[in-house]
Amino acid sequence: MRDGEFYSLLGDTSGVPYDYIRDVAWTKRTLERWLVDKAFRDRFAEDAAEALRSIGSPLTPEQVRPFLGDKEEMDGDDREILLSARRYRAFLMEKLDHRAELRAHGQTTTDRRMAAWRARQMKRCNGELGASRSQAIVHAPAAFELSKGCTVGCWFCGVAAPKFDHTWPYTDEHAALWRETLRVMDATIGEPMRDAFLYWATDPLDNPDYEHFLTAFHEALGQCPQTTTAIGHKDVERTRRLLELARGRGSKVDRFSIIAVSALHRIEEAFTAEELLHVECIPQNKGAAKSFRKSNAGRARKFAHKRSDELVPEDASSTIACVSGFLFNMVDRSVQLITPCDASDRWPLGYWVLDKGTFDTGAELSELIETMIAKNMRTRLRLQDPVRLRPDVKVTVADGELRAVSRGQHLTLGQGDLDDLAECLTRGMASAEELAVRREKRAGVPLTQTLAWLNSLFDEGLLDEEPEPPASEPAPVALGMPARAAS
Ligand code: SF4
Structure with a gap:
């Protein structure tokens, strides 16, 4: 029980009454359908009760209306808001608290240089991106790509994922390097390393062995990484097994990116609302409600003129990057030190690349990470450092x-x-x-x-720390080309 009459839903829900879970799960499902599916929105506007019946929802229109843009109802006296809506609101609050915990958790990083650097980047992002966008960034310490490229090829891909090439199979040799990599990173980062995840400019399900890597991560660090996939609808039995695996290992929130209305329909046919209580369906499809605009970052920048009504306005900040730390690609055994920034011609992917290198063994990785930290993560301003405010100040x-x-x-x-x-x-x-x-x-x-x-x-992150371009830096990355922000 959380806050008196409300239950926590992100942990063990075995003691939560069924009607409570049903209220929240169906409010969530109805809102997701409303956000994704224009035909459903139109039906709802004509005959809301009939629209709800058509998707099998046990709710009444009054139970979901507080979340469909009527701010007055949301802000109204709690006693006037139906119990189910209050339960759903408590669930939203719990997810916001979870995000805040992840942001705070990162500050317990074992390496004090990295902890100070991360705290500074969070403040910089607050200034550069604005409070509302920056509060949504968890500044995870690491992300791991287990493939080269992505099969999905979304036009709006905020990190401009290149075309799919190949994956990193879970062979004995790779499994050993994987465990060694996690051990090295755990030694440097400590507890917050548990908040790392296994995708970036990749879809995790492109790797047929993704579940093995996930399980090995859990065995090594005691936590299950969060999964986000745009192809959860393709092989629903695999997705079902993955969700069971993740839930059984304590994953709190997973995500499906919905890139077509038909994908949501397929998902809704395959899973009950209750089964997807912990899986957010993020509207990324054409025809999604206007409140879900995409960042003007990565490949989307190429379409900024043609599809401006689907992107955040030009004067707003844009990035989907959420790591202040190490971005790995395990196929080529590369690692980059990155931190989010407002996407620009110089940084079209919405993150700075401060350093990069490759490794073949755990010992090499350990040395590489130490070199990157020592070189890039000052804890104090030195007398000889140039002092200049960030250009956006x-x-x-x-x-x-x-x-x-x-x-x-x-x-x-x-x-x-x-x-x-x-x-x-x-x-x-x-x-x-x-x-x-x-x-x-x-x-x-x-x-x-x-x-x-x-x-x-x-x-406070007010001084300019943007990396200097190396002497040989080429012109900014051509939009739509394979993602690498700096040479
Ligand atoms: S947004 Fe995700 S699924 Fe789409 S191309 Fe980029 S990495 Fe792949």
Whole structure:
């Protein structure tokens, strides 16, 4: 029991009354159908009770209407909202709490350099992407691709997955390297490594041995990675076995990306609403309700003009990246250090690539990870570091105050030669030490005070840490081409 009259549904549900599960599962199913299927929305508008009957829903229209855009009803007095709607709302809150726990969990990373770096990237993302988008990013510590490319080929793929090439079978040799890889990463990351997942620009079910990797992950780390697939409808018996495997190993939430109405119909035929209580069906299909716009990142950028009504507006931030840490491809044994950013011509995939390398053994991986951390994850600003605010931070000086504002952050400063400080910070004209000396000379601000202040800007993620382009960096990745953001 959670919060008095509400039950937790993400854990063991064996003690939850059937009518409670039915209310939540059918509210979820009805809303998913409504979001995905325009024909159902039209039927619902004409005769809501008949539309619900047509999908076998035991609910009345009043029980789902609070979630169909009538904000007043959602915000109304709880006593006026039907019990089933309150149960569903509690379920939504539980999922939001789960996401917040994942974000907080990452801060317990064993390596203190990585923990500080991750915390800084979370703050940067808050400023760069804005609070609402950045709150949805869990900043998982690692993701593993178990194939090269993806068979699905979605036009909107936010990470521009290349065409499917081949997979990484679970042979004895690969299984040994897999266990070794997890051991090395567990030693560096610790507890939060359990929040890693086994896909990126890949569909996990493209790998016929995905379930073996999942099981080995659970055996090594005691937690089952979350699965997201766009082909769960193709072989429903395999999907059923996978969901049972994942649920039996404590997976809390899994996801189906719905790329066609027919795929949702197939899924609904194969699984009851109750069986999919923990599986979110995410509307990605043509004709999905307008509230579900796709990020203008990856391959979608190629279609920004043609299909702008399906993408988030240009002035909003866009990324689907959710890892601040290590992105593996096990086929070519590569690893990249990445963190989310607003998708741009330079970073069309919506994440920075700070470093990359390859490995053949656990020992090589251990050395590679240590090198990447030492090189890229400073915990303090050094005297020689150039200090420049991020390019998305706008600086003004007015009424004796310097104001630095971005989508999700702002700061004010009211001491010293502010016009000069603003110029130094926006143009990156000086190192930390040079700026501190300059302020002492020009405005009498003690050197240690400026250094401490600059370090606080660094900790807040306000200073520009975007990786410099290597001398040989080619033009930005051609959109729609195989995904690699930097050479
Ligand atoms: S969105 Fe997912 S399923 Fe679609 S192409 Fe990209 S990786 Fe594949």
